[in-house]
């Protein structure tokens with residue numbers, strides 16, 4: 001791997017981390033709606049309409065799918081699994097940060 005390729009992998013990994021953070025931040029409020037709806041507790045966010053529950057499911061599923069698809073090595077495409085912020089790729093050992 002050439003030095004410019006190493007820097008490119010690191011830059012693309014940083015973009016993936018930021019993308020995942022945005023997906024998690026966007027998915028958090030609707031997941032609270034789903035927890036409240038599932039538990040019948042509306043003390044914090046108030047009553048939930050069927051439309052808000054369906055919209056919440058769509059946003060949470062979309063965020064989860066994005067994170068799973070996005071969380072791959074920019075060099076070899078291998079998945080990172082549940083690793084939160086790996087220093088290297090577990091498949092090709094590319095330095096990610």
Ligand SMILES: [Zn+2]
Nearest residue numbers: 073076089092
């Ligand atoms: Zn890799």
